[in-house]
Amino acid sequence: MLVKLYTAAVQGIDATLITIEVNSSRGIKFFLVGLPDSAVKESHERIISALRVNGYRFPSCQIIVNMAPADIRKEGASYDLPLAIGILALTETVKADLLDQYLIIGELSLDGSLQPIRGALPIAITARAQGFKGLILPQQNAREAAVVNNLDVYGAQNITEVIGFFNGETTLTPTVVNTREEFFSHQEEVPFDFADVKGQESVKRALEVAAAGGHNLIMVGPPGSGKSMMAKRLPGILPPLSLKESLETTKIHSVAGKLTKGSSLITTRPFRGPHHTISQVAMVGGGATPQPGEISLAHNGVLFLDELPEFNRSVLEVLRQPLEDRHITISRARYTLEYPASFMLIASMNPCPCGYYNHPTRPCVCNTGQVQRYLNKISGPLLDRIDIQIEIVPVTFEKMSGQERGESSTSIRERVIHARQIQTERFAHIPDVHCNAQMTPKLLQQYAQPDTHGLELLRNAMTRLNLSARAYDRILKVARTIADLDGSSQIQTSHLAEAISYRNLDRENWAG
Template structure:
């Protein structure tokens, strides 16, 4: 007896429908073909145990199972449930008349209970696109998949529920999620607020400018000056995710298995902070079993690299292409995958090996050559992609002792959103451009040309401060954002002056 039912394979952040064909005939052998990996082959033992514990007998006949398309490698244990249902249907234990209407996925425990899977959201999207009536999966993943409309999502806890459902013994209740209501309700849940930060008004301003123009930013300061504290508050002043961005971000985290239990949508921008010992593969993605890397997990959010110079040089260099293209293509002998990677880079570092160069009260013990070698751990091409470099001075005691809260993240966010709206209208006809940080030379000439006074100020600054040539475009981009924050159509000299002050590491005299 030949039975057909359907599962899915996740590739990158998308899913491909897998047709599972089970044929039973006379004999005693078991064959599983279609390029399964070791985890899929081991499903045989898990299925036998799950069926026995729940009072079902594994068929005593020859079974040939094919997983098509055979040129796609089938990985992981999420095929356990469809394989088990297909085997029982081929033996006549499960009615086969409704199998073609449902996509089935799930990992079986030895007792028949279902374990959570990865990639439920992209699989649900593929199921709807292919016209399936319903999607049966572990209950832990049901809310994640239920954000897809026009698809009945059934969360189950044990294989017996699925068997009884297809045999007409019981009905399953679909999981219903009001996607928009849940999305907008969770958009305001930020754990950190700029109102808690004492002093550091210049750094708050720099972060506001960075958020308004989607500029990458580097924070330089002594240990304990508040670099990490303020970086963690940046997502709270970024514009809220759109529903489309939220779905795309949730897909990535779903594939990586990073969604929490019963989470349906990621409603706030992700904040990723990998340790400086991270490998290249963990940063960009890939591996033996391909997974999104940190730059993709930070998609539509913030990638925070603390202790920037301590990262392996090769790891930092792989960031250069994603920072420009906003996606990463991973090519290996057996696969080629494309992951989105549109993130805002926030990096922090000490000014020298001891950490106290330019400190107002503590003496630095590093020589100028040691300071320069420390700074040279960051390559020029990577530094070229960081628009804002701001120095943080430790907060004096008088500021720390103040009881008055600072300006809230909500107030700063309002200004950032107004500036982003100006940019959205400006670049509405430019494909792939949505913020000032992405402006090309052509767009700079159109929208960021200063007047005569501004050009003279810029010329004097580059001469007196020994600013590098690469700082020119960055200053214009940042000054355009500062002008947008003030709703000014023209870049004024004071906009340029502020932008120039954000180029600390371009000054030849900075490290002595």
């Protein structure tokens, strides 16, 4: 007797349909073919234990299991449940008449209970696209998968429930999630508010401009000046996620196994702050078992790199390509994957090794060469890709001890949303361009050309600061964003002047 049933393998942030074929013959061996890894091969022992604990007998005949297509490597323990059901269907312990209508996935414990898996959302999307009636998976992943409509999602606690479901002995209740209600009910949550930040008005303004145009930003200032505090508040002034962005972000976190138990959609923009000891693979993704890196986990959100010069230089250099292309292609001998990586890079650093260069009250003990060498840890090409470079000074005691609260994140967010709406209308006919930071040179010629006075100001700045051609483009993009915040259709001289002031950390004028 030949039994067929279906499961899925996650590749990148998408899932591929896997057909499991189970056949029997005379003998006592167990064969598992179709490019399984060690974890899949070990499923044999987990299945035997799970069946015995729950009162079922593993067949004594020779069993051959094929996992097709054979050219896709099957990794992980999430194939335990479909393999077990296929083996039981071979001996008619499970009725096989409904197996072709459901996609099955789940990891088995030795007692038969189901453990959560990674990638439930992309698997559910594939199940619907392939025309399956339903999806059976561990209960912990049910809400995540139920975000996909027009698909019956059944969460099971153990293998006994799944066996009873196919035999018509027990009933599994479909998990239902109102996607839009779930999405909009949590969209306005702001965990950190700019109203808590005393002073630092110029830095708040720079962060507002960065949020309005999707620009990268670096803050340079002494320890305790509020760099990390303000960076954590940036997601609260970014525009809310759209439903499409929310689904895309949730897919990435689902594949990486970062979703909390019982969660469904990610409704707030992600904020990732990796430690400076992070490796290249952890930053961009990949590995023996491919996983999204930090730049993909920050997709549609913020990647915050605190103490930027302390990161390994090679780790920082791998950011150059995804900052421009907004995706990362991982090419290895066995696979090539592409992960989305459209994120805002927010970085912070001390101005020098001791941390007090340009401090208003504390003396710096570093000489000019030490300050320059410290900044040289960040390459010029990477610094060029950071649109806004702002110097931050400590807050005075009077402002710190004052009772007056700053402007709330909600108020700032309203201005940011208005500016983003202008950009959405401007780029409505252009694919893959949604904000000013994504403008190409051709679009700059069309939408960000200054007048004669502005060109003269820009020429003087380029000459005096010895800026690169990329810095020229960045200044125009930031000036376009400032004009949008101002509600101006044309870039004024004042907009350009403010944009130029955000390049004050370029090498030629830093550290004397």
